[in-house]
Amino acid sequence: MKFPSPRGPLSSSLIGILEQPTNQTNDAVGQFGAQVSEAIAKTAKISADDDIQLILFCLYELHYGGFDGADERWEWNVSLLAARQAIEAAFEAELRAAVELPALEAKTSDDVAEVLFDLTGQDSGPSMSSFVAKEATLEQLREFLIQKSVYQLKEADPHTWAIPRLKGRAKAAMVEIQADEYGGGREHRMHSALFAQTMRGLGLDDNFGGYINAIPALTLAGTNMMSLFGLNRRLRGAIVGHLAAYEMTSSQPNRLYGNGFRRHGFDKDVTWYFDEHVEADAVHEQIAGRDLAGGLFEAEPHLLEDIYFGACAALTVDLWATERTMAAWQSGKSSLLSPLPAAA
Known part of the structure; x- marks a missing residue:
């Protein structure tokens, strides 16, 4: 970039x-x-x-x-x-x-998964997906894509750093999830490529970093947190917990995101990215909770606290960024640091 x-x-x-x-x-x-x-x-x-x-x-x-x-x-x-x-x-x-961590009482991989499902199932703030589905304007949809682009255009890369740090059941689960993220070996089905296609469909620049000057600190913080967890081996529990939380909070929101774009008349070329996640992440959430996070706990029980920390941090920073964006929109302002070019 x-x-x-x-x-x-x-x-x-x-x-x-x-x-x-x-x-x-x-x-x-x-x-x-x-x-x-x-x-x-x-x-x-x-x-x-x-x-x-x-x-x-x-x-x-x-x-x-x-x-x-x-x-x-x-x-x-x-x-x-x-x-x-x-x-x-x-x-x-x-x-x-x-963040406030849950009790460190898990005994099995299923226990870990149930705690993570409970954490990610809690209603903790404004729903970006519901707003996009029912109310977002075309300009807000473009801002939504720009905010997401700083991660989505290289989707999966921060989590992939964890693969050589894992072993056994957890490693196999991580590879299974990441293989889907990278399109199963087909370039045009890579999730980053699908997101780029969505951006082009709304007249946006799909080059990574093309809107970096417009993206606020809290959005950058979410992506930076992934790199922090992924690049530091000692935080392998946190990057696993982070990915588990992401997968567990993806399927239904992406269904609503897709509906929001369809509401504005966009076809499957634009909504493919969201529709793909509805199906894929319904499977991934089970793998991420039971085999990835649960498998890591069974292999290295001392990492339980960091697994929960990664999940809680993912939810917390996402909430901070969502609250900032929604507050801007509700006050009639742009959520970006600089307005979109008129050509968009």
Whole structure:
């Protein structure tokens, strides 16, 4: 993707660093670490800080597709990794403080699954899917897709980091789920490709990162949380719990999302992405709860707390982002940092 526009001194510094060869910015890199520490100390909420969430997104993106014009050796620069770890520590601490975990009383994989189904079945806030199905305007549908695009255009990639960290039943379950996410080996059926098709159907740019400058911190925080869990082996329980929560809260909302687009006259080329998830995730939720999360618990019982943490964090951050978007729409404002181009 192309470099985003800076949102503050941190992102301005980082983009300036990444635009240079790795052997010409030693002083700037050293100063960047100090800037990060100062910003962490000053911010009221890591997850809602646009500058911090943008640089965390950029630092993670070095491990995914990278940036046009950036030296790929920046991926493993120890100073940038140290800065990232400082943000991760504060971000993780904030997430752990924000969630309330269920009792750690599970004895079997089925027990773990039942707790996760209970967590994901609770009504905790405004329903984005119901609003999209019944009320969202065409402009709000476009905003909805843009908000989702920062993850959906590379759907499954953050969770795939967990595969080499798992074994046995949990690993087999993860591979089964991810194989479907990647279209069963058929490029045009990859879920990221289906989402790109939906975006094109509404006249939107389907290039990853095409709307990064419009996406607010809380939306970036949701994607950054996945990368935090997926890239740190010690948090393999959290990424498993996160995926389980995602799969368990996907089928019915996607049915409603599809209905919302059909309400505006869009056909199956646009709704295919949502319709695919209705069927696939009805199966995935059982695999994710019983074989993935439950299987990991049976193999490594000490990870139960992190499995629940990942699930609870997924639901919490999604709620924060949903509340922000719905509040903007209900007040007649855009949920994006900048309005959509008129050409859309």
